[in-house]
Amino acid sequence: MLVRTMRHAAIGIIFPVLLLAACGRSAPPAPAVPPVTMSFCGSSPQAMPTLIEVICNTDDITAKSLVWTGWGHSTATASGTATIDQCAYEDCHTGAFGSVPIRLIASKITHCSAGARAYSTLRYVFLDGNPWPGVPANLNTSGYIAAPGRPLPPANQTVSLGCG
Numbered sequence: 001m002l003v004r005t006m007r008h009a010a011i012g013i014i015f016p017v018l019l020l021a022a023c024g025r026s027a028p029p030a031p032a033v034p035p036v037t038m039s040f041c042g043s044s045p046q047a048m049p050t051l052i053e054v055i056c057n058t059d060d061i062t063a064k065s066l067v068w069t070g071w072g073h074s075t076a077t078a079s080g081t082a083t084i085d086q087c088a089y090e091d092c093h094t095g096a097f098g099s100v101p102i103r104l105i106a107s108k109i110t111h112c113s114a115g116a117r118a119y120s121t122l123r124y125v126f127l128d129g130n131p132w133p134g135v136p137a138n139l140n141t142s143g144y145i146a147a148p149g150r151p152l153p154p155a156n157q158t159v160s161l162g163c164g
Contacts, residue, residue, distance in 0.1 A: 033117075034115050034116050034117050035047050035072065035117070036071065036072045036076075036109055036117045036118065036119060037116065037117070037118045037119075037164070038052075038106060038118060038119045038122070038161055039118060039161055039162050039163060039164030040052050040053060040054075040056075040122065040159075040161055040162075041053045041056035041057070042056070042162075043164070044164055045112075045116065045118060045163065045164035047071065048066075048068045048071050048076075048078075049066065050064065050065065050066045050080075051063070051064045051066070052064075052066065052104065052122075054082070054104075054122070054124055054153075054159065055153050055159070056159075058085070058088065059083075059085050059088075059097075060084060060085050060088040060089075060153065061082050061083075061084055061102075061124065061153065062082065062083045062084075063078070063080050063081070063082045063102050063104055063124070064080055064081055064082075064083065065080045065081050066078040066079070066080035066104065067079055067080065074107065074109060075105060075106070075107045076105075076106045076107075076119065077103065077104065077105050077106075078103065078104040078106070079101070079102075079103055080101075080102055080104070081099050081100070081101060081102065082099065082100050082101075082102035082124075082126070082131075083097055083098070083099055084097065084098055084099075084100060084131050084132075085097055086098050086131065086132070088132070089132050098131065100126055100127070100128055100131050101126070101127040101128060102124055102125065102126055102127065103124070103125045103127060104122060104123070104124050104125075105122070105123040105124075105125070106119035106121070106122050106161075107119060107120075107121045107123070108120040108121040110163070112163030112164070113163065116163065116164075118161065118162075118163050118164065119161055120160060120161050120162075121158060121159075121160060121161065122158070122159050122160075122161055123156075123157055123158045123159075124157050124158075124159075125157065
């Protein structure tokens, strides 16, 4: 009988404490993590851009109709179409533009001012192979009549991005 009384007393003491704990204040919400953005060629930071000028200050590679997966993760991937200047790396007098499938891989999230976060690296891959076959990696445009010294795409198909 004594054991039964002690058990009831313990329940009588513990139950109100548990009830008060359950009804108490909840923990404050975790601070919001700022969204990841991307800034390319001096553009304002954007989340999941659908149009990107891949090689700055030229029309050589412009990716468009981009659909992203994994945005905000350490690596995000986009598929779309690139409009390319087929005459960009030949010394020709007319521009010829074409469309090719492209995949972009954004990576290396960096912390920017005011707590903002942005991807700092963008790699591009032409799904059907290099649209400029035969263009050597060490191409030099200094002797070109049109646009001497023009920027060339990086040999490793990777460009650096800023915070905006």
